Amino acid sequence: MTRAETIPTTPTRERPETPVSTPGRVGESTTRADGVPKVTGEFEYSSDLWMDGMLYGATLRSPHPHANIWSVDTSEAEAVPGIFAVLTHEDVPGRKVCGMEVPDQPVLAWERVRYQGEPIALVAADHPETARRALEKISVEYEVLDPITDAEEAMREDTPKLHLSGNLLRHIHVVHGDVDTAEADVVVEGEYEVGMQDQAFLGPESGLAVPDGRGGVDLYISTQWLHIDRDQVAESLGLEPDQVRLHLSGVGGAFGGREDLSMQIHSCLLALHTGRPVKMMYNREESFYGHVHRHPARMRYEHGATRDGKLVYIKARLVFDGGAYASSSNAVCLNAGTFACGPYDVPNALVDSYMLYTNNPPCGAMRGFGAVQVCFAHEAQMDKLAKALGMDPVELRIKNAIKPGDRFPFGQEVPPPAPVAELLERLKAMPMPEEEDITGRDLRRLPGGVSNVTHGEGVRRGVGYAVGYKNVGFSAGFDDYSTAKVTLSVEGGEPLVRVHTAAAEVGQGIVTLEAQIARTELGVNKIAVLPADTSIDSAGSTSASRQSYVTGAAVKAACEAVREKVFARVREEFGEDPDGLSIEDGNVVAEGHGIVVPLAELLDGEEIGELVKYRHKPTYPLDENGQGDAHVQFAFAAQRAIVEVDEELGLVRVVEVATTQDVGKAMNPQALEGQIEGGIAQGLGLALLEEIQVKEGRIQNASFTDYLLPTILDMPPVKMEILELADPDAPYGLKGVGEPPTIASTPAIVAALRDATGRELNRVPVKPEHIVGISGPTGQPPQPGSRGPAAERA
Amino acid sequence: MSSADVKLQINGQAYTVNTEPRKLLSDVIREECGLTGTHVGCEHGVCGACTVLLDGRPARSCLVFAIQCEGMPITTIEAMAQDGKLTTLQQALHEEHGLQCGFCTPGILITLDSYLAENPHPSEDEIREALSGNLCRCTGYRNIIRAER
Numbered sequence A: 001m002t003r004a005e006t007i008p009t010t011p012t013r014e015r016p017e018t019p020v021s022t023p024g025r026v027g028e029s030t031t032r033a034d035g036v037p038k039v040t041g042e043f044e045y046s047s048d049l050w051m052d053g054m055l056y057g058a059t060l061r062s063p064h065p066h067a068n069i070w071s072v073d074t075s076e077a078e079a080v081p082g083i084f085a086v087l088t089h090e091d092v093p094g095r096k097v098c099g100m101e102v103p104d105q106p107v108l109a110w111e112r113v114r115y116q117g118e119p120i121a122l123v124a125a126d127h128p129e130t131a132r133r134a135l136e137k138i139s140v141e142y143e144v145l146d147p148i149t150d151a152e153e154a155m156r157e158d159t160p161k162l163h164l165s166g167n168l169l170r171h172i173h174v175v176h177g178d179v180d181t182a183e184a185d186v187v188v189e190g191e192y193e194v195g196m197q198d199q200a201f202l203g204p205e206s207g208l209a210v211p212d213g214r215g216g217v218d219l220y221i222s223t224q225w226l227h228i229d230r231d232q233v234a235e236s237l238g239l240e241p242d243q244v245r246l247h248l249s250g251v252g253g254a255f256g257g258r259e260d261l262s263m264q265i266h267s268c269l270l271a272l273h274t275g276r277p278v279k280m281m282y283n284r285e286e287s288f289y290g291h292v293h294r295h296p297a298r299m300r301y302e303h304g305a306t307r308d309g310k311l312v313y314i315k316a317r318l319v320f321d322g323g324a325y326a327s328s329s330n331a332v333c334l335n336a337g338t339f340a341c342g343p344y345d346v347p348n349a350l351v352d353s354y355m356l357y358t359n360n361p362p363c364g365a366m367r368g369f370g371a372v373q374v375c376f377a378h379e380a381q382m383d384k385l386a387k388a389l390g391m392d393p394v395e396l397r398i399k400n401a402i403k404p405g406d407r408f409p410f411g412q413e414v415p416p417p418a419p420v421a422e423l424l425e426r427l428k429a430m431p432m433p434e435e436e437d438i439t440g441r442d443l444r445r446l447p448g449g450v451s452n453v454t455h456g457e458g459v460r461r462g463v464g465y466a467v468g469y470k471n472v473g474f475s476a477g478f479d480d481y482s483t484a485k486v487t488l489s490v491e492g493g494e495p496l497v498r499v500h501t502a503a504a505e506v507g508q509g510i511v512t513l514e515a516q517i518a519r520t521e522l523g524v525n526k527i528a529v530l531p532a533d534t535s536i537d538s539a540g541s542t543s544a545s546r547q548s549y550v551t552g553a554a555v556k557a558a559c560e561a562v563r564e565k566v567f568a569r570v571r572e573e574f575g576e577d578p579d580g581l582s583i584e585d586g587n588v589v590a591e592g593h594g595i596v597v598p599l600a601e602l603l604d605g606e607e608i609g610e611l612v613k614y615r616h617k618p619t620y621p622l623d624e625n626g627q628g629d630a631h632v633q634f635a636f637a638a639q640r641a642i643v644e645v646d647e648e649l650g651l652v653r654v655v656e657v658a659t660t661q662d663v664g665k666a667m668n669p670q671a672l673e674g675q676i677e678g679g680i681a682q683g684l685g686l687a688l689l690e691e692i693q694v695k696e697g698r699i700q701n702a703s704f705t706d707y708l709l710p711t712i713l714d715m716p717p718v719k720m721e722i723l724e725l726a727d728p729d730a731p732y733g734l735k736g737v738g739e740p741p742t743i744a745s746t747p748a749i750v751a752a753l754r755d756a757t758g759r760e761l762n763r764v765p766v767k768p769e770h771i772v773g774i775s776g777p778t779g780q781p782p783q784p785g786s787r788g789p790a791a792e793r794a
Numbered sequence B: 001m002s003s004a005d006v007k008l009q010i011n012g013q014a015y016t017v018n019t020e021p022r023k024l025l026s027d028v029i030r031e032e033c034g035l036t037g038t039h040v041g042c043e044h045g046v047c048g049a050c051t052v053l054l055d056g057r058p059a060r061s062c063l064v065f066a067i068q069c070e071g072m073p074i075t076t077i078e079a080m081a082q083d084g085k086l087t088t089l090q091q092a093l094h095e096e097h098g099l100q101c102g103f104c105t106p107g108i109l110i111t112l113d114s115y116l117a118e119n120p121h122p123s124e125d126e127i128r129e130a131l132s133g134n135l136c137r138c139t140g141y142r143n144i145i146r147a148e149r
Helices: A035-040 A128-136 A151-155 A226-237 A264-274 A284-290 A329-339 A371-389 A393-400 A420-429 A510-522 A547-574 A599-603 A669-688 A740-757 A768-772 A788-793 B025-032 B088-095 B105-118 B124-130 B142-148
Strands: A055-061 A067-073 A083-087 A119-125 A139-144 A168-176 A186-194 A206-211 A217-221 A244-248 A278-281 A297-305 A311-321 A348-356 A459-472 A481-491 A494-500 A526-529 A581-584 A587-590 A594-598 A608-615 A633-646 A651-662 A718-723 B004-010 B013-019 B051-054 B057-060 B073-075
Touching: A035 B088, A035 B105, A055 A128, A055 A264, A055 A284, A067 A119, A083 A128, A083 A264, A119 A128, A119 A264, A151 A311, A151 A348, A168 A329, A186 A371, A206 A264, A217 A226, A217 A264, A226 A244, A226 A264, A264 A278, A297 A371, A311 A329, A311 A371, A329 A348, A329 A371, A329 A459, A371 A393, A371 A459, A371 A740, A393 A420, A393 A459, A420 A459, A420 A633, A420 A651, A420 A718, A459 A740, A481 A510, A481 A547, A481 A599, A494 A510, A494 A547, A494 A599, A510 A526, A510 A547, A547 A581, A547 A587, A547 A594, A547 A599, A547 A608, A587 A599, A594 A599, A633 A740, A651 A669, A651 A740, A669 A718, A669 A740, A669 B142, B004 B025, B013 B025, B025 B051, B051 B105, B057 B105, B088 B105, B088 B142, B105 B124, B105 B142, B124 B142
Parallel strands: A055 A278, A217 A244, A311 A348, A494 A526, A651 A718, B004 B073
Antiparallel strands: A055 A119, A067 A139, A083 A119, A168 A348, A186 A297, A206 A217, A206 A278, A297 A311, A459 A633, A481 A494, A481 A608, A581 A587, A587 A594, A633 A651, B004 B013, B051 B057, B051 B073
């Protein structure tokens, strides 16, 4: 139903002016191009968007995790004064499903809902509250079905199928050597679980869709990948891609949670149906239902080694709960399958990584996707093995550390640099913090802090190590590229470089990095990075730690192309050999004899612009034995965590995290520190605090009161040592940096907890009841008479 | 839904807003007064992004109704920089990368600015305590502490 009462004019939104900055060069710490508007409050986030005459959209979501829909009656909602449209799946003119990797998710559900919170209908109203009230007037007739809430159950033959393709979304099978004939002196086994983590970006989903009056639409949105959104919106609206224009709006954090669609199609549908701009904005509760989460995992491992500590084989069976729809589960399953053994040289391995559909909330990308889960398990196994061998856990890791020229279990040769042993050695050598006397300590430095519950009686200290790694960029044959346009002009007598890409700045600092590259390559002091939108070709996703590499390389190549043209002109006009030329402070300079010509004079009012599409070297899908050159770059980080635990109260204080990481090139050292520390905070959250509690397919804690994030009091000091070992294939030798810190910190912290308590702690987040042993990590009460290793030690 | 005229003093300027008495201060500041530097992250007083000064003290604008704030001066992030010049604290947060996405930043600045006015030389423990009610998901907080020091 649509009722358009007024046909408003829909002027193009005026966007804030593009700031011109003078950034530092590559390798220098430099302030953010968006830093000033962010500290003054002027920076425009998608939630701040406003247009005269705009309507407010709202979404009706399923209260049931699994149900048949027999009917949807919108008539009462349509009659609510102030309502301009009520839309269901019947109003989706194009493809009725969407999805990043697999289009398996209804834009608006019909016949069946597969998770709690699945969108069913949309309304647009002149007031957000009217919109919400109208939702209540839509009556949906459900036949509630039993939800499938366990991935193992979903895998069974006799379990009903949630999708036509079955419940198995993906299976990665990696065979390396022969685990059956491998003989080991020492064998350790373990079962590990990772809970469902939320990205919990602080700025909830929001966007504004503006119809262009000619059948097309402009969408201002906070997202991680404009073009994949654009393509999905166009498909479902039945429009040509160029009729749908996306503009990146201010993004309040992402961490993977904005890679899938939220209201992109919905808001555009409403805008086109009403002929009015439509704003949609989720609140925090809706945000928990409106984006995918980190996959929960159950992982079974067996490690075999020789008596002197050389790995002989690893067997791993990994089961991931993908939830109701595919999202980026394929990539998560691949990452987990390929990284399951950790950064170690192991001659024999058998890995089975399973991804299942269930009626739980859909899971997808989150910082470190797939690698986070297996790192928790393989690092726990390495500690267990060290204990069984009576070896130092760091020594064991160094002894088995993978190095360039070795083969990963998935068959790819390890490219240089891969300094796993060096990272661990340096980490081990970093000074330990001084141990402060427990008695007389400031409460803030005790587990439990100012709640004043412990006075130190049961407090023990523990130290744990972990090393993690992950691919950078998109893998397994994906056509991973980025596009950059760089234009050199003269404005107000001064040379200016404009850089245009569609790379999504989500807070990580890509805009600043693009500006640094332009300044470095073109020797011009004034740089303007234009707003990201779909008027230029794709930059790919802001995910998989790939933007600095791929978009960085595209910007660098475009700058080089512009520079070549400048030098060609200098040769033409001044007879200078381009080989001896450079550009410094806006002047073309010849080696040995100074300024040849200022750019302002050379250009004489003209512009030089170059558009470059950059692709990294190709990757290949795995074969049926899980073998192939699947990944383009690997990034490594090692961490040491020191914790203090009150064993009687189950309270934890992380005293310090130390880290070593190879970043290839520290592009903006201060920003790098922020990335690493922020990544560690999220790993700490997964270790100790963060889990979406899902019972029978229903989220129990969709708020920041009940879903706990690390505060400043939870975050310890971080010591870091950065290695810059250049990757010869990457721009400036850089490596992606965002994900490795999150991967390594969870297992390091839990290892420290095990060291302090002697308990197995095979599930994250570790809760106080696991530490004190009230319940076992998988909810099992401890065996009667079992005192636990901690008690024995005491 | 009966509305009323609510008179507010925000950043030294008088606003008369015709709104429902149950409308939150945060929503009135953002939607009626157009001051969108005050951010709403959780809507129930946990994240601290919506912190403003209410009668000179930091308060979560998502936990009070606008109508309760009549007669109390309100200060938002927009009033912090004077004539386009950043305060020392704003400058420090900018220079030390004490922000990434920046969504939490206005709340952190309002909270810290007010704290530092009363405690000009805090220890690191004291800064941490002062900021313990402000969530930041990007930075891990270290650069925020560095900025302050």
